[in-house]
Amino acid sequence: MKQVVQNYKSGELAVLDVPVPGCKPGGVLVRSAYSLISTGTELMKVSEAGMSMLGKARSRPDQVAKVMQSVATNGVPATYRKVMGKLDSYTPLGYSLCGVVEQVGPGIDDVKVGDLVACAGNEHALHAELNWVPKNLYAPVPDGLAPRHAAFGTVGSIAMQGVRQGEPRLGEVALVIGLGLIGQLVAQLLAASGVRVVGVDPDPARCELAERLGAAACGDPSSAAVEAAVAELTGGHGVDQVYLAAGGGSNQPVELAARLCRDRGRVVDIGKCRLDLPWNAYYEKELDVRFSRSYGPGRYDPEYELEGRDYPIGYVRWTERRNLACFLDLVARGRVDVEPLVSHVADFDDAVETYQRLKDGDLKAVAVLFRYLEHAAEAQAPAVTVPAVKRSGDSVSTSGRAASTPVRLAFVGAGNYATSMLLPHLAQRDGVELSTVVTTTALSAANAQRKFGFAEATTDLDAVLGDKSIDAVFVVTRHSSHAELTRRALLAGKTVFVEKPLALTEDELAGVLAAVEESGNDRLQVGFNRRFAPLLQEARKQFGARTGPASLRYLVNAGRLDHGSWYLQQGTEGSRFAGEGGHFIDTASWLLEADPVSVYAITTPGNEDLQVVLRYPDGSNATISYVTTGAPGFPKETLDLVADGKVLRLDDFVRASVYSRKRWVSSRLPKARDKGQSAELAAFIKAVRTGGPMPVPLESLVTTTAATLAVQTGLAGGVPVTLARAR
Secondary structure (H helix, E strand, O other), rough: OOEEEEEEEOOEEEEEEEOOOOOOEEEEEEEEEEEEOOOOOEEEEEEEHHHHHHHHHOOOHHHHHHHHHHHHHHHHHHHHHHHHOOOOOEEOOOEEEEEEEEOOOOOOOOOOOEEEEEEEOOOOOOOEEEEEEHHHHEEOOOOOOHHHOOOOOHHHHHHHHHHHOOOOOOOOEEEEOOOOOHHHHHHHHHHHHOOEEEEEEOHHHHHHHHOOOOOOOOEEOOOHHHHHHHHHHHOOOOOOEEOOOOOOOHHHHHHHHHHEEEEEEEEOOOOOOOOOOOOHHHHHHHHEEEEEOOOOOOOOOOHHHHHOOOOOOOOOOOOOOHHHHHHHHHHHHOOOHHHHHHHEEEEEEEEHHHHHHHHHHOOOOEEEEEHHHHHHHOOOOOOOOOOOOOOOOOOOOOOOOOOOOOOEEEEEEEEEEEEEHHHHHOOOOOOOOEEEEEOOOOOHHHHHHHOOOOEEOOOOOOHHHOOOOOOEEEOOOOOHHHHHHHHHHHHHEEEEEEEEOOHHHHHHHHHHHHHHHHHOOOOOEEEEOHHHHHHHHHHHHHHOOOOOEEEEEEEEEEEOOOOOHHHHHHHHOOOHHHHHHHHHHHHHHHHHHOOEEEEEEOOOOOOOOOEEEOOOOOOEEEEEEOOOOOOOOOOEEEEEEEOOEEEEEEEOEEEEEEEEOEEEOOOOOOOOOOOOHHHEEEEHHHHHHHOOOOOOOHHHHHHHHHHHHHHHHHHHHHOOEEEEEEE
């Protein structure tokens, strides 16, 4: 089998062929699926190995002390041979992984061959294809938890033990210094415990990530903003706990902890942080300094770790193994989100190159995973295909028409949305003629004709599609019929406006694109109106051009549906998000000026609340929180876009603001919320009249639809879904 090793003397990293470990009693043999690189602990070890002998000695004074003791006891020659022999040997790397049980040793009855387990230990959860893991250093993976997420189990346990040492209580405020991998997890665990978190890190990207994952405020350790946030959240008293998750040789974290902690607060050291305690500062506040020892009780106890002797739960509630199981449960239930922490996934065969890139700084990462080839097929993210838009040589004519000639429209469907949000904007518009309304029942067609002045009302769709005088067809029916009606209208040569969604399945979407290719007719618009909203248009203009990646948060307080609503007929009409989620994906993509490349979605057990994370080519991301359990009185849609030191905020299409060097705030709209329907319809009519480009490129409409479909795929698999472009 293959294993990643390092020669501490020369600094050499290698992937070696080594013998397969035996399956001893009291443990299991595990074939790795994913293993996690600790970008703190492991990179420190890799960096030390590249130092000179003097540098190694300076970085490890504890080991130097041991050498000096050996010299006193055994003499210089014997000690030299012993030290050089140890240095010039290969040592393993890694301590956190997820894999499949391949063999069960005697005395093990809680797992079986084929079970997925998370494993811990710098001697048992190594970057290797196979590991023997004793009973107290593995935990079964909960159903539905993706292997790549379960691989975080050990580092999650380290963070959890640190949080337990701080003894947080509901309503308290904590300071997390260092927002690397451990710090990010500590911040999430605290937030999940009802603690408000202030984060500190010199890297703005890590601060932004922590805020997106639940921290109240984050900033540079030298910024006044951090102290201001602590003062505001604590009434000037200081934080209740400080968690030191930073490394390096600076004493700044310890000094900052003393300055921002309250009287008799707690300071917990989790990382390898310099601890030259300023005596006066710690004495005057009588600060309680605590240490967190790795994964929890049992660590470094050979009887617990190797012999499997558990501690009675009545005396030791949280052991290494119980912490590991608890963290996996939190991730499985969506209380902790590790996916945004994954910066890079590398094949195990590329381990040496990956370490080198991390060491050289070419790869900036919070968490990096190794993916093992035996599991590459199942480990790779599923994909939803974004069909290519192909147009035949015989395209439908897009020549303009005389300005005096009205654009003749037909409506297929005249339900609530059509009659309240679309037709009122068209009925009185100059240059528009409402020609025909088609419904499945005669009376609804007659009502629409009477109210909006359609020239004709019918239930015969074929007659409308065959009428050459009709320029454009609006498809405003139930979701399950959109794709088929759009396909037929395109084949009939009509310009089509279809309300969202365009399609409910990949096959339906492919069918629409096949109609485009067959007919050469790509004159299609989907009712994604929010990008046309005047308030959002103005806010985007005020925000200005963007140079760096952006982070977007979109909260949709969708609320509950009335009993009997056809939206609840998911078997035929798709999920609620499938029905209207395209609105929010399209808005995010328009603001970020790109189409997404991957989608990750999780749901809250027992309801339809969703968290959808979209990733974009330039590193930007958008998080859409689609919730049905919120308060009815809270605004339906709030949006924040953050990039380049600027923030755009939209408050439910009533008010917008942009914070940059100069602050811009819109005036409150005197009338009802304008979500862009009127402007959208004006742009559509203009395109029909002039034969010019459609308001939104077809490629964008297709990608947004595919991204919406990918949400359901992602929920089923529990992993990110790649949006694969067909060629």
